[in-house]
Amino acid sequence: MKILYVTKALIAPPYAGCMQRTVHIARQLKPCGQVTMLAINRRFDSDSVNVCRQEFSRFDQILLRSYTDFPKRRGELLRKFHMHWPTLCGIRADRQGQALFETLAAQHDVIWFHTLGAAQPFSLPRTTPMVMDLDDLNHCKYEQSARIQTTLRFRLSAHVQSYKWKRLEREALKRYAAVVVCSEQDKQLLGGDDKIFVVPNGFTLPAEKPTCGPPDPLRLGFIGTLGYHANHHGLIWFRDQVWPLILKQRPNASLRIIGALPPEKNRVKAEGFEYLGYIADPGPEMQTWSAMVVPIVYGGGTRIKILDAFSKRCPVVSTRIGAYGIDATDNIHFLLADTAEQFAERCLQLMDNPSWGKTLADEAWTLLTQKYQWETIGVEIRNVVSEVLKPICQP
Incomplete structure (x- = not known):
């Protein structure tokens, strides 16, 4: 059997x-x-291409035009048009790309x-069976973004894009032989059709089960690129609403932030915030955290950062949206909180009681090994x- 795998996300570290x-x-x-x-994008870096060529017996790529290839005003208008028009989500491939x-x-x-973005550039065949992995439900x-926007213009824009993506996701059920989502909740949001399959996100276990050393009672942590708006917005909410409540009780507390360093002007700054940049193996650092915080207040899909924490046996405090799609239980595998007061209280509880954090981490590790290993997910x-x-195949 031959499978053509089409993606816009190349497999080069640091992995998003x-x-x-x-x-x-x-x-x-x-x-x-x-x-x-088959990788399609507006640009490729040589490291990504080399990794892919080593990983697969055959690797091809199609370079799409970028909005910056057009005159500035035209490119910006085209980008906004594609963002909001109900049937479009990007620039189409040229004749050479379509032919390949x-x-x-x-x-x-x-x-x-x-993702739908990987299929949108092409006119699709009518005979070859196709699978669409939606990954996140963008609608x-x-x-959720519409609820937090502070201006009418951005609220309307978010509502229009929500409608657009909901329509595209529903139409995928008619266009593709199978549609894949990350969680049972997402399947039900799309109507629960038999052709919808749940393939959860997973995480690779370390070679050996991590040890749980005593954490620093004044240290919390966060993982994520701040170039992704949901992470950036969530960290601003944590800084403005939660962090002052924690500092009131623990004036010397610190939040250690792992992820590609954003430009200085885009960093979320506060007393005690420490940027560590990208770390290839964050395990030893995470062992010093009393908890990893996931203060996400909007987004789609599941947060792999929570599975990452499970694999490092690091306790987690998350909003319910941050933990969406992960089949884990509050007070058993992690702690959930949606208000600033609850979130601060949960963090302080783990800073005060590391043995409870260890119990949560042990249960989370067991869940990860039973349900969220890629070898297990591979069956699905x-x-x-x-x-x-x-x-x-049927006669």
Whole structure:
């Protein structure tokens, strides 16, 4: 069997959440047969391309035009038009790119797209079975974003984009042989159709089970790129609403922030905030945290950073939106809080009681090993392919 895997997220470190999903689903498809990766984007870096060429027996790429390739005013108008028009989500491939896609599609038995954005540039074949991995439900992200916008203009924009993505996600059920989402909640939001399959995000376990040393009672942590608006907004909410309540009780507390360093002007600054930059192996650092905070107040899909904390046996305090889609239980696997007062209280409880944090981390580790290993999830991934091919294989 030959599978064409089409994605906009290349597999090069430092891994963002979507990159981790891309690489692991593609790897779990390999037992089904030969996997060809087709990467489409406005630009590629050589490290990403080299990683992909080493990972897959065949790797092709299509370079899309960028909005910056147009005159400035025209490019900006085109970008906004594509953002809000109900049937579009980006620039189409040119004739050469479309021809390469059609050639590859004809040579493969199944096409697996990672996100609607990976399929949108092309005219799609009518005969080859196709799988659409929606990953996040974008309509949820914009629906929640509309609630926090402070101006009428941005609220209207978010509502329009929510409507647009909801329509595109619903139409995917008609267009593709199978639709993949990250959680049972997302499946039900799309109507619970039998052709919707749940493939949760997972995380690779370390070679050895991490030890739980005594954490620093004055130290909390955060992981995420602040270039992603939901992370940036969440950290601002934490700084403005939660952090003063923590400092009132623990004046010397610190929040250690791991992730690609944003420009100085985009950093969320506060007394006790320490930026560490990207760390290839954050495990030793996370072992010193009393808790990892996930103060996300809007977004779609599941937060891989929570699974990352589970794999490091680091306690987690999260909003319910931050923990969305992860089949874990409050007060057993992590602590949930949605108001600033609750969030601060939860953090202070773990700073005061490290043994409770260890108990939460132990339960979270067990959950991760039972449900969120990619080797376990791989069974569901390959089942999607089997179901898609079943009508063709039946006499």
